[in-house]
Every structure is written in C-alpha cells, then in structure tokens.
Amino acid sequence: MKKRTLLFAGLLLLIGGLAASCGLSEKKITMTILYDNYIFKEGMRSDWGFSCLIEGFEKTILFDTGTSGDILFQNIDILNVDIHCVDLVVLSHIHNDHTGGLSAVLEKKHDVSVYFPISFPDHFSQEIRDQQATPIPVDEPIGICEHVYSTGEIEGSVNEQSLILDTDEGLVVITGCSHPGIVTILKRVKEILDKPIYLVFGGFHLMNHSDAQVREIIQEFESLGVEKCGATHCIGDTAIGLFKEAYGENYIPMGVGRVLQVSY
Template sequence: MMNNENTMTITLLCENQVGHKGARVCRGEWGFSALLESKDHKILFDTGHSDLYWKNAEALKLDLQSVDIVVFSHYHWDHTDGIVHHHFLNKKSLLIHPDLQEKLSERTKKTVLDDFNIIPSRKTYKITEDIIFLGEIPRKMSFEKGTYKDDPMKDDTALAIKTSRGVVVLTGCSHSGICNICEYAKEVTHSPLHSVIGGFHLMSDDRETVKQTISYFKKEAPQSLYPMHCVDFPVLAAFHKEFGVIKAATGDQICF
C-alpha cells in the first residue's frame, strides 16, 4: 500500500530472512521477489522459487492481480521458478532478456510460454517514462567478473527508476556486477545514484571485489544501500560499518 507522501514503494515479498514488519505474517526462504508500486504502475520483480511470494503478498494485503507487468532479473531458479505458482486471472506481460527463456527449468519455461505475453529485450526498455528495464549490462569494471561460474550471464539485468533525487536501482542478484549495473543505470537515466536495492552477489572470500565495491559506493555516495539475498554476513557487516546499512528482508517496505 502506498504512503501518500511517497511516489514509490518497494515491498520485499521474498528474501532469505523475514524483517520486523513481516515477522508475524510472512515467511522467508532463499530467493528474491519484490513488488514495485509507483503512482500509476505495479511491477512484480522476480518470484523466488516457490509460492511464498504470493502467500506473503496476501498476508501483507497486497493485490498481485493488479500487477501491470512481471520482470525477471535473470534465469536462476531462486528468482524465476515461483512463477509456476502464480494465480493471475488475466494474462500478464513478462519482460526478460532474450537469452533467459531457453535457460529456464522445463516446468517454468512451460508456464512462461503458456501463461504470459513475453517481451524479450536485449536493449533498454521503458516500462514507464521513469522505470527502465536495463537489458544487457555492459561490463566495464575491471574488478567485477560479470559472470557466474562458466556462464557469461548476459541475461542478468535490473531496473532503473528515475526520481527527483537520482536513480534507484532494483536488482536481483547482480551477476553482471553491481557496480556495472549502477554505472549503466546512471548512464541510461543521466542521473546520479540515489539508492541501490537487492542482491549484490558479494561474498567475503572475494576480498578484492568487496573492497573495490565499497570504494565505489564511497565515491558515489548514494543516499541509501540495501544489500541482501546473495550477500554473506561478513560483507553485510562491512557495509554496516562503512555505510550504516541496516539489512532489509521479507515484509519490509522501502519508500521513496
């Protein structure tokens, strides 16, 4: 539900943990899903891997039937397999990078093909004037691999939301590199970085990448950072030490 003083709300429908706001009614599991509500548009961003995102939305009294479009950040099971548990009464559009469809599990692929109008886009795609699907992310940061294991992860993308104070980035897992994503979001929107929300895919055993990423955010100085999901505890602790980050989780709402 929207706060009238805000123009945008992001509600976490699925994350590894449950936040204080959702503690009595929500459950958490490994995965990610978020509902983005602007003044005139609702976007379901990722669906976790089970029906939990839908159940949590119901518990929070959020109406997913009124979603305008579904967006996948990348193909991994913990961000897409939950789509098979949807209860949409009307056929929704599904916005994806074109490489994603063939990489889905067979069950998820069948649901996607049967139940959704697929919009494939390798380039940026304007969902609204202020909400942009970034498509394929240029890999420019030398310290970020921009891959996952042996997969180049060209399908890994994010949303860029233009606000009066700068761009808000909503990302799923950032396999393409969280700094690469932020740089492209700035370029596409011609805006400074205001906030970054989602999985940053940073683990403490990759010390140099963590160090360089923290340096990047110190330089960019966004107003807020919300690393979660695929970020381990030592890295979260480092972000708390450097930026005062308080981790958000299932049931939490972030308002702008």
C-alpha cells in the same frame, strides 16, 4: 564504450497519463520485499530467493518471483497484497530463486507482460504465452513505463537485467543477484540515465569475495555517488556487515516484509 539507446515502449507512454486501477498513491512509490533470505517483519517467511513489488507508478511491477510460489503467496497473503494489481513482471535472470514463483503468479493473474533477458531459452516465451501472458525479451536498455527502465541485458557469469526507478530523490536501482557485478550494473545505470543514484538494493552476490574486495566495491559505490544501499539475498553476512559499517545510517536493513517509500 558502446552507446546505449533507450527504446521506449511507445504505447505504454501514450497511456502514461492514465491512472492505474490500483496501487496508485500521490506521487509516491511503495516498494515491498515479498521474498528474501532474510526476515525484516516478524511472521513473514524467509527463503533463498528474491522478489519485490513496486506500486505507485502508472503500472504495478513485480520484480522477480522468488523460488517457491507457495512461500511467495504466503507472504503476499500476510502483507495483504492484491496480486491482481500486478501489470508487469520483470525477471532479473534465469535462476530459479528469481523465476520459480512465476507460474504461480501467472495462474492468478494472466493479463501481464513479462520482461526477461533475451538470452533466456526459446521455450520460455512459449510457456508465458501458454499462461495467457505476454513475453517481452529485453536486449538493450528499455523504458518499461513512465519513470521505470531496465538496464537491458548485461553480460556476466549469468546474464542479468536490473530495474531503474527515476524518483525525486534520485535513481533507485533494484538488483536480482548482480551476477555481472554490482559495479558493472551501476556503471551501466549511469550510462543510461546520468542522474544521482539515491538507493541501490537487492542481491549483490559477494559471498565469495574477500573483505578487501568488498571494501573496494564499497569505495566504487562511494565514487559513483550511491547515497543509500540495502544489501540482501545472496550477498553474504560478512559483506552485509561491511556495507552497514561503511554506510552507517544510510544503510537500509532489508528482508522480507520491508516496505520502502520514495516520492517521484
């Protein structure tokens, strides 16, 4: 298996000890689902897509941007999130239900770095520069800021990167659609950081899998030592039911408005 090397963003790490202007709490990260097919909190708007805000590290990170900027900002307003706190945007893959809200975000907050899989079309970087943001194509696994890594671009039916958060509880893995396969992604995570996986959440894209195939995937989760999971977005209702049944109280119900906290 190809040995992966972590490429640390040296400058980012140099300023790692400095406090961000907002979003910091006492060694605790807050992850808020801003966009999802499912509703967790009454009054939020659901739509096909995914977006999650991660606050509390040295940088505030927006992972994916949903389909519609209008719906994303309706949810941002309801949750009273300050979009100006976002320092970094990480896009899992090229599909519009993950990238569609990007322009609306960059209209409101220019000075951000946008991390995206290197296979995105060439014009994508220019479009980001046109909105006064900094494009960062991602190939190999990379350190994004202290405690946060990208899996690097993983090949699949659609190439994709996932986010890894290194916390006190173990690794938290956030996925967009998991087109390369959720198990392939988790195995990559283990190659990059050989630590226990505490929580995996996001889209797992198992709608076209049989119950038996989903059960096999759940077994792989167990053999990889995944402690908790929250399946959502494009996974499909049947697969959600199977994960719930298998994980019991360690299943984390997801949906727009869900807020999770982990210390680091």
